[in-house]
Amino acid sequence: MITTLDAEDIVWNWLDNSPLKNAVTGGIYKNSRPLNSDKEDVVINSQPISAQQLQEGLVDVNIYVPADHARMQILAAIATSLLTEVWIDDVCFSVQQQAVLEIPETHEPYISIRLLFYAVNL
Template sequence: MKTTADQDSILYNLINQSVLKTFIRGGIYKGERPLDSTNEDIVISSTAISEGTLQAGVANVNVYIPKIYQNIGGKMQTIKDTARVAEVLAVAGEVLHEAYGSYYSLWTSRQGDYDEPDIKQTRLHFRIEFRLSNTN
């Protein structure tokens, strides 16, 4: 039987062997990122996987993009770095769009971006659907 750990490893290897690894300005992590990280990090976490010969699973890939400082009305404030978000979305979207291996297929089923004001970052979220063959 395949597990959520298998899904995490598949995504980690996919990202680690792609242009996305060198494009982001931080690390790639399974489960969680280092406390107080201010880098452009990728965090991979699986949420569910079914049992059986053909398994279905769900994982999340989150990419954190630091906000930029801008003088607005005479006050320095943080705002979404829309240019960098667009660049990362283009590269990550291409890598995570869909992939196939000897016993799995995966694809992005949803994408969104969210404000993370407490850490002054924008989180790009990719929901990844898996189909795994448990016959190996």
């Protein structure tokens, strides 16, 4: 059975060995980014994952970018191309939706990519 922590690790490993890692000025992290970071950071976290034979869940990939629309377009294109129809062993994930959201306290924009995550639990 895949846990939410496993799902985060799988997506993190996929992105940490991808062109997105070299494209951002910061790093790729699980659950949170460094405090007061002013770099382009990628943060991966997972929503609940079912425990059925075909496990389903959601994984969020958030890309924090200082307010630069052109730069956000570039990073969103790189990330979505890397996260569309990925198969690794008995796991599959793909982009369900993408949006640009804002951190309420700071009004900092970020790219939000929600992945549908499936795992075969035999």
